[in-house]
Amino acid sequence: MEIAGWIIVIVLFAIGMAGAIFPILPGALAIYAAFFVYGFFISFSPFGFWFWTIQTLIVAALFIADYAVNAWGVKRFGGSRASVIGSTIGVIAGPFVIPAFGLILGPLIGAIIGELIVGSNWDKSLKVGFGSVVGLFSSMVVKIILQLIMIILFFIWI
Template sequence: MTLDIIGWVLVIALFAVGMAGAVYPILPGALAIYAAFFVYGFFISFEPFGWVFWTLQTIIVAALFLADYAVNAWGVKKFGGSRASVIGSTIGILVGPFVIPGFGLLIGPLAGAVIGELIAGSSFDKSLKVGFGAVVGLLSSTLVKIVLQLAMIVLFIVWLLV
């Protein structure tokens, strides 16, 4: 009984960290949710989970990793950005929240894409447009992550109830 309670507390904590990771990129979003399934198995039981469950969850995690980068890059490319602005935006996503707590998550990719595009030789106006695209890509990527990570959690709950 005590192990069940500890297991559920850890599962819920990992789900919370996972969902926070959808918004705050330094947290291991999808991996925390995936880890919650193992915690449930170790503390309670692996019995409800068969190969179909693990295959579906693994596909969702893979889709999350691909979508995270691809949607972000799409936003930059859609607004005319170069490879340099994609790299700058990615650096900005990782560094921004530490340099400017609170607003760095939005300002980081914007500034990174603008700087990257300026380094690539574009005008300031075009660089700003690309920076806006980086923010659009970030917000789109965040929405995709939230939806897919919620799908992982809902699938877990449904699997337990069936």
Template sequence: MEIAGWIVVIALFAIGMAGAVFPILPGALAIYAAFFVYGFFISFSSFGFWFWTIQTLIVIVLFVADYAVSAWGVKKYGGSKASVVGSTIGVLVGPFVIPAFGLILGPLIGAVIGELFAGANLEKALKAGLGAVVGLFTSTVVKFILQGAMIVIFLIWL
């Protein structure tokens, strides 16, 4: 059972790290679930109050930072709430509509459309779209760092 547990834990870690790039995957939640899988298959004895507190705080920070950093990118480049909503929809829909480049073009196009619907001119809308892409890349880097930290903390804790 221990080998099966480790296989599932490693698979969840891989899914979690892929979730940093592909927003449709459960990212931090997959990594968090791996801790429970480890506990059920192997042992919860390594984990105490501080382990769960630190990991839970990282997950909360990840969720808040993911939205905040993306919104920051759009706002920094002059976008409105409409472009934030549009870029969020674009992140979710883009990879399905444009498989090869949808992850980048989705937020860009979504922010531009959102800004145009809000009444902005094309130049301002394109600038907001660029901000959405900058926010997406920044958010991805933050997710990689924090999710990697979750895995490293888990391994050190063992």
């Protein structure tokens, strides 16, 4: 059972890290689930109040940062609420609509369309679209760092 538990934990960690890049995957939640799998298959005894508190705070920070950093990128480049919404829709739909490049083109096109809808000119809309891509990559970096911290803390705790 212990080997099966470790295999599932490692698979969940891999899914979690992939989720930092592909927003459709449950990044932080997969890593968080790995802790429960470890507990059920091996032991919950290494985990105490501080482990669960720190990990839960990191997961909450990841959810907030995921939206906030992307919105920051759009707003930093002069985007409106419509371009933030368009960028968010693009992040989710892009990889399905344009499989090879949708992760980058989705938020870019979504932000541009959102900005054009509110009446901005093409130059501003393009600038805001670029900001959405900057926000997306910034968000990925933040997610990768925080998720690595979650995994490292797990190994330190056990």
